[in-house]
Amino acid sequence: MTHVTVSGTTIEEAVKKALLELETTEARLSYRVVEEPKKGFLGFLGSRPATIEAHIKPDPIMEAYSFLETTISLMGVPATIEQSEGQGKTRFDLKSTEDMGRVIGKRGQTLESLDYLTNLVANRHKDADYVAIEVDAENYRERRREALVQLALRVAEKVKAINKPVSLEPMSAQERKVIHSALQSAAGVETYSKGKGRERHIVVGPK
Known part of the structure; x- marks a missing residue:
């Protein structure tokens, strides 16, 4: 489940219900208020709960990882991806027991293309923060x-x-x-x- 519509006496209560149903955190939750809460006569007559539509924000790193994994598989390269963090970016290092020439390409052009496309995938969602990814193969960049x-x-x-x-x-x-x-x-x-x-x-x- 990635989308829910929930209600609560307040928006805060509705958000808490959405977090429980989606089993996620506030950092990953995005929601839209469908109806504001309304107090009724004497506190209950004609009252209306708050209703929100909520969904889990996509994980750009996971989407980028999945894209890269699928792409190198379609290229016929039996490689694994080692993920690490540092210097404000996520690094995907491709490892294989076979020649990585097809992944690197002439003067690294294929590797640069993979890097470019992987970053496009990671940053395609307008409501997500920008993430920087570097794709490398057998420490080629260094x-x-x-x-x-x-x-x-x-x-x-x-x-x-x-x-x-x-x-x-x-x-x-x-x-x-x-x-x-x-x-x-x-x-x-x-x-x-x-x-x-x-x-x-x-x-x-x-x-």
């Missing part, structure tokens, strides 16, 4: 971040040696941010983005 930092440092040295700008391959906004951050304090070079959409990339130039 390994990719480390590789990007090393790439940035190598390119910076090359730019200083040839005194000419060097363009990197197109990257997502998150990956471009890693490059910018890695070279923010580097002497003799500067970074800026060029291009639009999927062609947006970073240029490392002499300063």
